[in-house]
Structures are given as C-alpha cells and as structure tokens.
Amino acid sequence: MSSPKHALLAETLRDRIEHDVYEGGRIPSEATLADEFQVSRTTVRAALNALQNEGLLRSQSGVGYFVRRFQHFVYRPQDDFRRTKDIADVKSLTGAEDPDPDPFIKAAGARKAEYRFEVTMVPATGDVLRRLRVPEGEFVVLRKRWRLLDGVPYQLYDSYYPRDVVEGTEVMEPRDIPRGVYQVLAERGHAQVRALDEIWVRMPRQSEVDRLKILPGTPVAEHVITGFTAEDRPVRMARVVLPGDRNVITFERTHPDHESETQSD
Amino acid sequence: MSSPKHALLAETLRDRIEHDVYEGGRIPSEATLADEFQVSRTTVRAALNALQNEGLLRSQSGVGYFVRRFQHFVYRPQDDFRRTKDIADVKSLTGAEDPDPDPFIKAAGARKAEYRFEVTMVPATGDVLRRLRVPEGEFVVLRKRWRLLDGVPYQLYDSYYPRDVVEGTEVMEPRDIPRGVYQVLAERGHAQVRALDEIWVRMPRQSEVDRLKILPGTPVAEHVITGFTAEDRPVRMARVVLPGDRNVITFERTHPDHESETQSD
DNA sequence: CAGTGGTCTAGACCACATC
DNA sequence: ATGTGGTCTAGACCACTGT
Numbered sequence: 058m059s060s061p062k063h064a065l066l067a068e069t070l071r072d073r074i075e076h077d078v079y080e081g082g083r084i085p086s087e088a089t090l091a092d093e094f095q096v097s098r099t100t101v102r103a104a105l106n107a108l109q110n111e112g113l114l115r116s117q118s119g120v121g122y123f124v125r126r127f128q129h130f131v132y133r134p135q136d137d138f139r140r141t142k143d144i145a146d147v148k149s150l151t152g153a154e155d156p157d158p159d160p161f162i163k164a165a166g167a168r169k170a171e172y173r174f175e176v177t178m179v180p181a182t183g184d185v186l187r188r189l190r191v192p193e194g195e196f197v198v199l200r201k202r203w204r205l206l207d208g209v210p211y212q213l214y215d216s217y218y219p220r221d222v223v224e225g226t227e228v229m230e231p232r233d234i235p236r237g238v239y240q241v242l243a244e245r246g247h248a249q250v251r252a253l254d255e256i257w258v259r260m261p262r263q264s265e266v267d268r269l270k271i272l273p274g275t276p277v278a279e280h281v282i283t284g285f286t287a288e289d290r291p292v293r294m295a296r297v298v299l300p301g302d303r304n305v306i307t308f309e310r311t312h313p314d315h316e317s318e319t320q321s322d
Numbered sequence: 323m324s325s326p327k328h329a330l331l332a333e334t335l336r337d338r339i340e341h342d343v344y345e346g347g348r349i350p351s352e353a354t355l356a357d358e359f360q361v362s363r364t365t366v367r368a369a370l371n372a373l374q375n376e377g378l379l380r381s382q383s384g385v386g387y388f389v390r391r392f393q394h395f396v397y398r399p400q401d402d403f404r405r406t407k408d409i410a411d412v413k414s415l416t417g418a419e420d421p422d423p424d425p426f427i428k429a430a431g432a433r434k435a436e437y438r439f440e441v442t443m444v445p446a447t448g449d450v451l452r453r454l455r456v457p458e459g460e461f462v463v464l465r466k467r468w469r470l471l472d473g474v475p476y477q478l479y480d481s482y483y484p485r486d487v488v489e490g491t492e493v494m495e496p497r498d499i500p501r502g503v504y505q506v507l508a509e510r511g512h513a514q515v516r517a518l519d520e521i522w523v524r525m526p527r528q529s530e531v532d533r534l535k536i537l538p539g540t541p542v543a544e545h546v547i548t549g550f551t552a553e554d555r556p557v558r559m560a561r562v563v564l565p566g567d568r569n570v571i572t573f574e575r576t577h578p579d580h581e582s583e584t585q586s587d
Numbered sequence: 588c589a590g591t592g593g594t595c596t597a598g599a600c601c602a603c604a605t606c
Numbered sequence: 607a608t609g610t611g612g613t614c615t616a617g618a619c620c621a622c623t624g625t
Contacts, residue, residue: 061594086610097596102611110375111525118611119603129522135575239577254573257394258523258543258566260376276541276566278523301523301541308519308573310400312504326613351591362615367592383592384622 062096063103069094070104074113074124082124084114112302115272125272129305130211132297134254134282136160137239159233161204161212171205174231178220185217188283188294198223200231203268210269211303216295222247238293242284247292249284256280256306261298269300276301327361328368334359335369339378339389347389349379377567380537390537394570395476397562399519399547401425402504424498426469426477436470439496443485450482453548453559463488465496468533475534476568481560487512503558507549512557514549521545521571526563534565541566 060068073079085093090101105122108114116122137160162170179199181191191197202214216238218228226241227234234241242249261269261277269277277298284293299306325333338344350358355366370387373379381387402425427435444464446456456462467479481503483493491506492499499506507514526534526542536542542563549558564571 063594088610099597100595103594106371116611117604119605120610122611248577250577252575252577254571254575256521256543256571256573257569258541258564260541276523276525278521278543299523304522306519306521308521308575310517310519310573310575312513312515312517328613353591364616365614368613381592382623384624385591387592 062094063100063107066090066094066096066101066104067107070108071113074108079124082126084122084124086121109272112275125302127302130206130303131164132212132299132304132306133160133164133308134280134297134306135308136164165206168206169208171208172233173203173205174233175201176229176231177201181217184281185294188281189217189219189291191219196220198229200228209303211300213265213268213298214295215297216293218293219291222292242292247286247290249292250287251285251289253283253285254280254308255283258301261300265298269298271300271302278304278306280306327359328365328372331355331359331361331366331369332372335373336378339373344389347391349387349389351386374537377537377540390567392567395471395568396429397477397564397569397571398425398429398573399545399562399571400573401429430471433471434473436473437498438468438470439498440466441494441496442466446482449546450559453546454482454484454556456484461485463494465493474568476565478530478533478563479560480562481558483558484556487557507557512551512555514557515552516550516554518548518550519545519573520548523566526565530563534563536565536567543569543571545571 070084074084079085084090084105087098087101087105090105091098094101105114105116109116113125114122115125159172177199178196180194181189181197182193185191185197186193186195189197198218198220200216200218202216203210204212204214222242222245223229226245228238228241239249257279258276259279261271261275265271265277271277277300280297280299282293282295282297283291284295285291335349339349344350349355349370352363352366352370355370356363359366370379370381374381378390379387380390424437442464443461445459446454446462447458450456450462451458451460454462463483463485465481465483467481468475469477469479487507487510488494491510493503493506504514521543523541523543526536526540530536530542534542542565545562545564547558547560547562548556549560550556
C-alpha cells in the first residue's frame with residue numbers, strides 16, 4: 058500500500074515548493090536531502106528528476122536546483138489577420154518612424170522583440186502536402202521564422218505556400234513584409250478569407266529543444282493554421298511551435314446566433 | 323565533445339523507433355540492451371526513462387517497454403455554441419429516439435462516449451474569481467464533467483457559473499442539459515454572445531494523472547473559456563484539461579476584412 | 588517457474604561554478 | 607579548494623506477468 062521512497066520524497070518536495078518553504082526558490086543540495094530523508098543520493102535524484110520532468114524545477118550543473126518561474130507571452134493568432142488594417146494605428150500610437158506592424162512585435166510590450174528569417178524551397182511532405190493539397194514531391198516555399206523576446210526564443214513560426222501563389226513576390230525574401238502577407242496574397246488573386254486552427258500538445262523533439270533553448274520537461278504546443286480562399290483553395294499553411302512555459306494562446310469569438318440576430322436587426 | 327552514454331543510447335533508440343526497427347513496437351528488455359551496448363542496466367534505464375518522458379515509450383511492469391501509439395479526438399470548442407440549433411439534425415441523422423446532442427457525443431463517431439457529472443457549490447478562488455469578477459469567497463456553481471471514449475478519459479470539463487445566474491435551473495443538476503446551457507442562460511436574461519479562449523500547455527498535476535489515467539511524460543493542454551453577455555458580464559467560465567496524447571483542439575475563423583466586405587455587399 | 592521492470596544502495600570519478 | 611550536479615557501475619531484492 059505504501060509508495061516507494063522516491064515518490065514520497067517527490068510528494069514532500071512538491072508540497073514544500075507549493076508552500077514556498079525554500080528561500081529564493083533554492084532547493085537544498087542532493088547530499089543534504091539524502092541526509093535529511095535518510096535515503097541514498099540516487100533516490101534523491103530520482104525524485105528531483107521527476108520534479109524536473111513535471112516542469113517544477115530546473116537544475117544548474119555545479120550550482121543547484123531551483124524552482125522554475127514563468128512569464129507568459131499572450132499569443133493571438135487572430136491578430137495576424139488584422140495586420141494591414143492596423144498600420145496607421147501603430148504609427149500614431151508609437152510615433153515610430155518605421156513601425157513594424159508584425160503582431161508579435163506589437164504584443165511584445167516593453168520586451169525587446171527580435172526575428173530571424175530563412176526562406177527556402179522544399180518538397181512537400183507529410184501534413185504540408187495533405188493540407189496544401191499539393192502533389193507529392195512538388196516544391197513549396199517555406200518561410201522559417203524565429204520569434205525572440207529579450208533574446209529568448211518564444212516561437213518557431215514556419216509558413217508554407219504553394220509555389221505558384223507567391224513566386225516572384227516579396228514573400229520569397231527572408232525579411233518582414235510590412236504590407237502583410239495577406240495583402241500580397243490578395244493582390245495575386247488568392248485572398249485568404251477563412252482559416253482552420255489545429256492545436257495539440259506534445260513533448261518537444263531534440264531539434265526543437267535546441268532551437269528553442271528549452272529545458273527538459275517543457276512540453277510544446279503545435280499550432281497549425283491553414284488558410285483558404287473563397288474558392289476553398291488552401292494557399293497558406295503555418296506551423297507554430299510554442300514552448301509551454303512561455304506562451305498562452307488566445308482566441309476571441311462571438312456566438313453565431315448572436316451574429317445572425319444582429320444581422321437580422 | 324562527446325555525449326554521455328545514456329544520451330547516445332537514447333538517440334540510437336529514438337532512431338530505431340522512428341524507423342520501426344522493433345517488431346510490434348516491442349523494445350528489447352533492459353538486460354538485453356545493457357548487453358548489446360555494453361553499459362550497466364542503470365544507464366539503459368536512464369535512456370529509457372528519457373524516452374518515456376518524451377512520450378515515445380510506455381513501460382509495463384513485469385512485461386516490457388512498448389512504443390506508444392496515439393489516437394486523437396478532434397475537439398471543436400465552437401461546437402458548444404452551436405448546440406441547440408443542431409438537435410433536429412442529430413435526430414434525423416442518427417435516428418435515435420432520444421438523441422444526446424452534446425457535441426462531445428456527436429463527435430465521438432463509432433467510439434462509445436460516456437459522461438460523469440458532479441455539481442457542487444465552491445467558494446471562488448484564483449483565476450475563477452478573477453475571470454468571473456466575483457468578490458472573494460463568494461460561492462459559485464461548479465459543474466464537473468468527465469468525458470470518456472471507450473472507457474478512456476479524454477477530457478476533464480469543469481464549468482463555473484455565478485450563483486445568481488443559474489440558481490434554480492437545471493444547471494444545478496448533475497446530468498446533461500438537452501436544451502443546452504446557452505439556452506438556459508438566455509432564458510435567465512444572460513445570453514452569452516462572446517467568448518474568450520485561452521490555451522496553454524503544461525505537465526499534469528498528480529490529481530490529473532489519476533483522474534485522466536495518463537502515463538508519465540504526457541503533457542496536457544489547459545483550455546479556459548470565458549463567456550460574456552452583450553453587457554460584457556462574464557456569466558460562465560469553463561476549464562477543460564486535455565491530455566496531449568488524445569486530443570486536437572480546432573478552431574475555424576473567417577477573415578474580418580472578408581466579413582465586412584460581404585456585409586457591405 | 589523464469590523473465591521483466593521497479594526500487595535502492597554505496598561508492599567512484601568527472602566537469603563545472605564559486606569563493 | 608570545496609561543493610555542486612552529472613555520469614556510471616555492480617549488485618541486491620522486490621512485485622508482477624506470463625507460461
């Protein structure tokens with residue numbers, strides 16, 4: 058009926074962490090805990106390892122274990138749609154000479170927002186192929202974007218476009234598009250009028266751990282946006298990978314009945 | 323420059339799993355791997371433990387390690403809004419005598435959907451208090467719901483209502499409301515016309531591990547929905563906890579410019 | 588019964604951070 | 607130099623699953 062020692066220890070530590078027992082979020086050393094609970098260091102490590110995987114602690118080699126603190130960024134996928142309309146507002150609000158209207162930068166607030174870009178042509182595979190309804194092996198344009206706040210990576214934002222839709226436009230260049238991508242798509246006769254959002258949750262791959270500089274035990278959300286024209290052709294797919302310790306995804310919506318009511322008024 | 327043995331072993335195993343090297347998803351025993359890679363059993367366990375925490379493997383005591391397989395449920399928060407309109411459709415489609423129009427049941431398809439309910443009054447605390455804008459300590463109505471598919475818990479769905487809004491209605495009873503909650507709210511003069519969705523990602527608490535029967539290394543999404551009336555009063559807050567290995571959250575939206583275009587047509 | 592994973596120990600050596 | 611976490615070993619005993 059009784060739990061193993063490492064589980065009991067983990068339970069005790071979870072409790073202490075929740076009640077802020079440890080000054081400055083600093084957990085006692087492995088040796089100290091082993092001594093206090095009369096168990097081997099290996100058992101202490103098993104407990105601490107579990108807490109790390111739950112995202113409660115982080116360890117720093119040669120220093121110690123610390124309680125993790127979080128600061129979330131509020132990510133609003135709907136803002137991307139609204140971009141072009143807001144350019145004037147941003148200019149008037151910030152007084153910036155050359156305001157960057159990217160919604161990520163607008164939402165950054167006091168934190169320093171930063172980008173990295175990379176544009177390539179890749180053969181469509183897997184879910185990209187399926188979502189963009191492109192023949193196997195056909196090349197699509199991939200815009201890879203890193204979104205950083207105060208030097209910390211907050212999001213990986215990769216967007217895919219069918220080749221014919223964006224070829225010869227500034228979408229092919231690795232820099233921000235002040236007009237907004239939707240403007241460019243519209244000018245080419247592929248205005249995006251509808252989007253489907255899919256969100257799921259998983260543990261990160263090794264490549265994402267490296268790109269996002271996340272600690273072990275940090276889950277990620279994968280957010281895939283597929284954009285459609287009025288003719289229901291998919292013209293854009295974006296895959297956003299968001300570390301769970303740094304992001305909140307938000308949506309706003311109105312009741313469909315209410316919409317029709319107001320329309321029938 | 324070289325990685326520790328357990329990391330190299332984990333890397334090798336990740337690769338083998340991805341390339342489906344192991345028949346039937348069955349991983350060799352710890353002893354076998356220790357022998358093959360010439361390391362101690364402890365080192366093998368460190369590698370396998372890491373893969374479990376990444377959600378790639380599950381272990382079964384006394385049996386062995388297996389590759390994990392996933393079957394996702396498509397969760398559409400917007401369906402909840404549409405509920406009352408669809409009752410007739412469900413009846414005509416399924417031919418059921420007493421069709422249950424809950425969107426979760428509709429979306430279950432061939433899988434057997436199941437519920438558990440619990441209704442209580444609790445003092446508002448933390449984010450519930452903040453989101454429902456209720457004075458500290460004031461009691462709110464809590465509807466706790468478990469949503470199961472084929473006996474497996476897929477979602478914890480807890481919804482909170484200000485006491486005055488639902489007192490004396492069937493919302494206080496621990497069973498499904500065929501009319502839909504939105505209908506009840508509307509009849510009480512608190513029609514919900516707008517909702518805010520917030521989604522984030524984290525590792526589960528112990529209580530959630532128990533309630534959802536999830537394996538170690540499974541992250542969860544927390545989805546909080548706050549519903550507002552036309553007067554901007556929050557009348558409903560729901561907290562949905564979704565195990566990452568079983569759910570995809572989806573939204574559909576239309577381009578705001580497009581909406582205004584069609585309205586101005 | 589044999590084989591599997593789960594628990595636990597004592598002890599060793601290393602790299603790294605801090606003083 | 608000291609203390610910290612990171613790695614790794616060999617070996618022991620247990621509980622559980624399958625035949």
